[in-house]
Amino acid sequence: LTRENLQRGIWRELEFKEYNFNAKGQPLECGHLHPLLKVRQQLKNIFRQMGFEEMPTNNFVESSFWNFDALFQPQQHPARDAHDTFFLQAPSSTKELPEDYVERVKQVHENGGYGSKGYGDDWKREEANKNLLRTHTTAVSSRMLYLLARKPFAPKKYFSIDRVFRNDAVDRTHLAEFHQIEGLICDRGLTLGDLIGVLYDFFSRLGMSKLRFKPAYNPYTEPSMEIFSYHEGFKKWVEVGNSGMFRPEMLRPMGLPEDVRVIAWGHSLERPTMILILYGVDNIRDLFGHKVDL
Numbered sequence: 100l101t102r103e104n105l106q107r108g109i110w111r112e113l114e115f116k117e118y119n120f121n122a123k124g125q126p127l128e129c130g131h132l133h134p135l136l137k138v139r140q141q142l143k144n145i146f147r148q149m150g151f152e153e154m155p156t157n158n159f160v161e162s163s164f165w166n167f168d169a170l171f172q173p174q175q176h177p178a179r180d181a182h183d184t185f186f187l188q189a190p191s192s193t194k195e196l197p198e199d200y201v202e203r204v205k206q207v208h209e210n211g212g213y214g215s216k217g218y219g220d221d222w223k224r225e226e227a228n229k230n231l232l233r234t235h236t237t238a239v240s241s242r243m244l245y246l247l248a249r250k251p252f253a254p255k256k257y258f259s260i261d262r263v264f265r266n267d268a269v270d271r272t273h274l275a276e277f278h279q280i281e282g283l284i285c286d287r288g289l290t291l292g293d294l295i296g297v298l299y300d301f302f303s304r305l306g307m308s309k310l311r312f313k314p315a316y317n318p319y320t321e322p323s324m325e326i327f328s329y330h331e332g333f334k335k336w337v338e339v340g341n342s343g344m345f346r347p348e349m350l351r352p353m354g355l356p357e358d359v360r361v362i363a364w365g366h367s368l369e370r371p372t373m374i375l376i377l378y379g380v381d382n383i384r385d386l387f388g389h390k391v392d393l
């Protein structure tokens with residue numbers, strides 16, 4: 100069947116086999132889950148085995164209110180600057196916020212309360228209205244805890260794994276976005292010991308049973324701890340995440356009962372993926388770029 104013969108219409112004399120519509124397609128002999136999605140599935144399984152429910156993270160756009168103010172993060176905090184945060188031009192501001200709750204957040208920022216002195220700054224509503232690309236999935240945690248506070252109290256374990264956006268300088272090891280993992284437990288009378296215990300349980304399921312904790316600072320947790328794990332492969336301690344207890348200035352304005360505590364921790368997906376699966380990839384762009392052969 101040459102091109103010339105075909106053009107001359109020789110195919111009219113040929114006999115073609117009947118189409119067999121029941122034929123199976125050719126088996127695909129290759130195909131890989133993207134490494135990040137593979138590790139994401141592993142982490143989801145671990146959280147589910149530990150009784151955690153997944154939070155709805157299907158909104159990359161968030162208001163500064165839920166991303167910062169509800170977390171008692173001061174409006175002058177450098178992380179809220181356009182150097183670190185992607186603000187939206189359109190729609191530049193959010194319309195609907197729960198007004199009574201916003202009022203309590205304004206109060207706790209300006210005058211404190213619940214034993215706190217507050218920041219004594221004049222808190223601006225237009226600042227809280229600014230839309231942005233969420234800088235952490237802790238914004239989703241604040242939304243979920245607020246919803247929890249509006250029902251008769253029941254303990255909850257939540258987790259989130261999704262993309263977050265930072266206006267960082269992009270280089271070999273930093274992208275403007277990464278996947279954040281966050282776990283939280285909300286219950287009466289939880290202590291730092293419970294947080295340490297759940298971190299041992301969680302990280303041991305990732306093969307990291309030797310942990311160390313270092314005091315740290317987050318605007319929305321007190322106390323806070325950086326988490327380190329001894330990596331047998333590298334024969335050294337690696338930072339594997341951050342954690343803490345959400346502050347009363349965050350939880351009480353939501354309306355959670357006074358004896359309710361929330362312990363939480365977070366880490367990224369890219370770092371464990373680089374270490375767990377690819378064990379040597381040193382350029383994060385290999386994960387987001389072309390397919391990587393496992």
Ligand SMILES: COC[C@@H]1[C@H](c2ccc(C#Cc3ccccc3)cc2)[C@@H]2CN(C(=O)Nc3ccc(OC4CC4)cc3)C[C@@H](O)[C@@H](O)CN12
Pocket residue numbers: 237265279280281305307317320330337338339340341342343363364365366367368370371374375
């Ligand atoms: C802007 O960068 C932040 C990101 C990211 C991170 C850090 C903190 C949180 C958090 C939090 C938090 C704290 C309190 C309450 C709620 C959430 C989330 C992500 C990782 C957190 N880190 C990180 O993931 N490291 C890591 C995690 C797992 C791991 O597993 C391997 C199998 C052995 C290895 C390494 C630590 C560093 O990579 C750090 O340099 C980079 N961090």
